[in-house]
């Protein structure tokens with residue numbers, strides 16, 4: 566469980582990036598922060614692994630203030646997936662995946678063996694482990710990024726626009742892969758995106774942010790789609806979408822998010 570308790574962040578010489586944000590992410594839940602550029606999503610995410618220290622308030626993991634944790638140990642215990650993969654270019658894929666386990670005492674041989682299994686888990690041929698990141702496609706690199714984040718078997722995965730840099734078709738594959746993985750692994754996931762469709766697909770809960778990390782609305786995709794709290798949310802969920810405007814339909818006891826052409830874009834649960 567991750568608890569944000571009235572956290573704020575004022576960067577030196579800057580405006581307030583986040584103002585008194587409070588939210589609790591239950592264990593094993595996938596929660597998506599969605600909002601336009603500069604709404605404070607990345608700042609909030611980085612407070613969890615202490616890459617950003619709050620100016621006020623606190624972040625707790627399983628009841629413990631992250632400030633009481635050693636920052637390096639904390640970071641190694643949390644999976645972190647970045648938009649550009651963040652892979653080390655001069656190390657093989659297998660060594661990239663094995664980085665944290667080796668740092669925390671697993672033998673290189675054992676960590677490389679485990680890396681092969683992790684590559685398979687994210688849908689890659691383990692033989693790719695001998696390549697260098699530049700020899701993989703963007704989508705494959707993102708999968709390696711996910712494998713690396715899973716390597717220390719963390720309870721928490723932070724995912725910052727992880728599929729933002731790949732083309733739409735690969736992006737859909739990666740999203741489906743993440744849903745499949747989450748069904749298997751049940752991690753506590755904090756996922757950041759500015760893409761509403763992605764937020765509603767991945768998030769069991771979605772937090773719509775306005776500037777300054779203010780919560781415009783939070784809830785399940787069905788709740789937000791079904792009854793937007795205000796004009797801001799209504800616009801954000803539907804703006805500029807024309808015929809792609811999302812709505813909710815009931816289908817055989819399931820609630821589906823569909824676009825205006827009736828194409829399902831996500832299952833919202835029972």
Ligand SMILES: Nc1ncnc2c1ncn2[C@@H]1O[C@H](COP(=O)(O)OP(=O)(O)OP(=O)(O)O)[C@@H](O)[C@H]1O
Nearest residue numbers: 576577579582601602603604605606607608609759
């Ligand atoms: N290190 C920093 N120093 C000063 N200001 C910062 C710093 N990091 C972020 N900010 C500012 O804080 C605000 C929130 O930034 P943040 O990156 O959290 O937003 P975001 O919602 O993740 O945006 P994006 O979708 O563009 O990544 C922005 O106004 C940004 O310019």
